Amino acid sequence: MDISIIKEVFSIIISAAEVLGRHDDTIIKRVIESQSKLPPTKVARDGSIMEWAEDFQDPDEHHRHVSHLFGLFPGHTINLEKTPDLCKAVDYSLIKRGLFQEL
Known part of the structure; x- marks a missing residue:
């Protein structure tokens, strides 16, 4: 469940960044990088x-x-x-x- 919650939070952060036009921010790049490391x-x-x-x-x-x-x-x-x-x-x-x- 912990991984699923993290995936949800990361997904929300990335969606919000896209809406706000902030997808190039350093923190967003770190979230995207970290998201790719989560187990499926x-x-x-x-x-x-x-x-x-x-x-x-x-x-x-x-x-x-x-x-x-x-x-x-x-x-x-x-x-x-x-x-x-x-x-x-x-x-x-x-x-x-x-x-x-x-x-």
Whole structure:
């Protein structure tokens, strides 16, 4: 979740800089450089969004927190237009947690 929050903040900073015409500021360049170093959101072997840096079998896959889905909501870095594969993995993550049913 921490990486997802950082991605959201960086995305907002970059968008604001573009609106304000400040995309050449040193701090914005540092944000863009740092953003490129963040690890990507990944899909686990089972088709869900990876919650941790390593892909492992969760011993309690029915616990209810979904903080690893922050990029979809309340965030915006996971969306149907730009990351449909991650949206599918979010769907499976919710099914796996028993919070959503397959149609």
